Amino acid sequence: MTTLTNEETPAARKRLLRTEIPGPKSRELQGRRAMTVATGVGSALPVYVTGAEEGVLHDVDGNVLIDLGSGIAVTNVGNAAPEVVDAIRGQAGEFTHTCFMVTPYENYLEVCEELAEVTPGEHDKRTVLFNSGAEAVENAVKIARRATGRQAVVVFDHAYHGRTNLTMAMTAKSVPYKHGFGPFTSEVYRMPMSYPARDGADGAETARGVIDRIEKQVGADSVAAVVVEPVQGEGGFVEPAEGFLPELSRWCAESGALFVADEIQTGFCRTGDWFACEHEGVVPDLITTAKGIAGGMPLAGVTGRAEVMDSLPPGSLGGTYGGNPVSCAAALGAIRAMRERDLAGAARDIQHRALPRLRALAERTERILEVRGRGAMLGVEFVRAGSGDPDPELAARVAKTCHERGVVVLTCGTYGNVIRLLPPLVISAELLDEGLDVLEEALVEQLDHPAR
Numbered sequence: 543m544t545t546l547t548n549e550e551t552p553a554a555r556k557r558l559l560r561t562e563i564p565g566p567k568s569r570e571l572q573g574r575r576a577m578t579v580a581t582g583v584g585s586a587l588p589v590y591v592t593g594a595e596e597g598v599l600h601d602v603d604g605n606v607l608i609d610l611g612s613g614i615a616v617t618n619v620g621n622a623a624p625e626v627v628d629a630i631r632g633q634a635g636e637f638t639h640t641c642f643m644v645t646p647y648e649n650y651l652e653v654c655e656e657l658a659e660v661t662p663g664e665h666d667k668r669t670v671l672f673n674s675g676a677e678a679v680e681n682a683v684k685i686a687r688r689a690t691g692r693q694a695v696v697v698f699d700h701a702y703h704g705r706t707n708l709t710m711a712m713t714a715k716s717v718p719y720k721h722g723f724g725p726f727t728s729e730v731y732r733m734p735m736s737y738p739a740r741d742g743a744d745g746a747e748t749a750r751g752v753i754d755r756i757e758k759q760v761g762a763d764s765v766a767a768v769v770v771e772p773v774q775g776e777g778g779f780v781e782p783a784e785g786f787l788p789e790l791s792r793w794c795a796e797s798g799a800l801f802v803a804d805e806i807q808t809g810f811c812r813t814g815d816w817f818a819c820e821h822e823g824v825v826p827d828l829i830t831t832a833k834g835i836a837g838g839m840p841l842a843g844v845t846g847r848a849e850v851m852d853s854l855p856p857g858s859l860g861g862t863y864g865g866n867p868v869s870c871a872a873a874l875g876a877i878r879a880m881r882e883r884d885l886a887g888a889a890r891d892i893q894h895r896a897l898p899r900l901r902a903l904a905e906r907t908e909r910i911l912e913v914r915g916r917g918a919m920l921g922v923e924f925v926r927a928g929s930g931d932p933d934p935e936l937a938a939r940v941a942k943t944c945h946e947r948g949v950v951v952l953t954c955g956t957y958g959n960v961i962r963l964l965p966p967l968v969i970s971a972e973l974l975d976e977g978l979d980v981l982e983e984a985l986v987e988q989l990d991h992p993a994r
């Protein structure tokens with residue numbers, strides 16, 4: 543069954559603007575926030591939320607906004623999905639924490655079994671659970687280094703892997719993620735990324751260029767891990783040219799480095815498959831997951847080949863909260879919802895509904911370099927007329943206009959010039975269409991009245 547239906551939508555799930563956005567109550571809270579919350583944490587759209595379901599957010603001023611962001615690719619199964627809420631309620635009433643490293647519990651095992659089932663590859667797998675994506679990436683590197691006895695980590699231009707010290711080193715973009723936060727860890731090497739809209743190059747050929755650089759500059763026998771997002775998230779929804787990932791993965795197998803897919807943003811049906819790697823049949827040695835895994839509860843994992851994962855001694859991995867039982871219950875509910883409601887199919891339906899409309903928009907202006915993406919992970923890259931230079935101002939103005947009209951869209955990209963769409967996979971066709979109408983309007987107006 544697909545959830546992208548044309549059924550009558552209840553009134554509570556329709557866009558409704560009662561005040562300007564953000565409304566007076568949100569603005570009041572924003573003022574209070576300035577006196578108590580550190581400035582270092584920003585908000586893309588400071589409307590204060592009181593409730594959310596499927597594709598909408600309700601705010602303190604009584605507005606209902608269309609959600610095309612899913613809290614950054616987290617609520618794939620929809621906000622407050624019944625399968626997730628019931629699982630949380632049930633588990634929270636039994637026990638909320640023991641620490642898996644002290645006295646374990648069964649639903650941690652069940653999540654690991656599910657991850658073995660849904661991640662690419664038929665080999666024996668083992669999993670360890672954490673709380674955040676950054677923590678999963680850190681641990682994938684720890685595991686790769688210990689298992690291979692090597693130190694170098696290869697990452698890519700435009701990569702985003704998190705905000706901790708090691709993952710900052712692995713992330714490409716300086717402002718706002720890294721600037722002033724050094725020194726960073728050593729033994730992280732950055733390579734060019736296949737970026738078809740800009741390099742127009744063949745994927746396998748680009749990968750061979752990368753491999754040549756790794757061999758010359760790092761040394762084939764020094765590389766513990768090649769860490770790559772199969773479709774880049776924060777870096778601009780960059781989908782490498784066909785052949786890039788398989789060639790890198792092949793080289794890893796040949797040289798003894800581990801191929802690590804960071805599927806934190808792309809995972810859990812987002813791109814129309816359980817994981818984005820599947821699109822080209824790539825089977826990673828290790829895969830990092832978080833975001834969409836548990837319907838909004840904090841949970842993350844590293845899943846990998848049994849012989850790699852089991853080469854580490856007991857006690858060398860862990861954390862107080864890793865695999866919290868309430869988060870594990872939520873994950874089991876979310877994964878069940880993805881399976882039973884065929885949310886990978888729903889993501890493909892979203893692509894087929896949205897991509898042609900976005901492409902038609904791109905036909906009408908030279909200010910869109912490219913519309914790209916797979917499943918419900920779609921991006922629109924804006925450039926200046928003539929030069930083709932990135933145009934972050936246009937992206938920001940279009941996003942702001944959408945926000946004012948009650949549609950939550952996010953921007954991304956090394957240059958901040960990409961609008962990204964990450965709707966919950968359960969969004970109705972009606973809401974998706976309406977969100978796209980608003981995006982289209984906003985763009986047309988910004989092109990006509992650039993001073994707005």
Ligand SMILES: *Cc1c(COP(=O)(O)O)cnc(C)c1O
Pocket residue numbers: 673674675676677679702703704705771775776804805806807832833
């Ligand atoms: C969001 C993200 C991370 C970091 O996850 P957190 O839970 O924010 O620490 C790492 N890698 C990718 C690809 C991401 O999108």
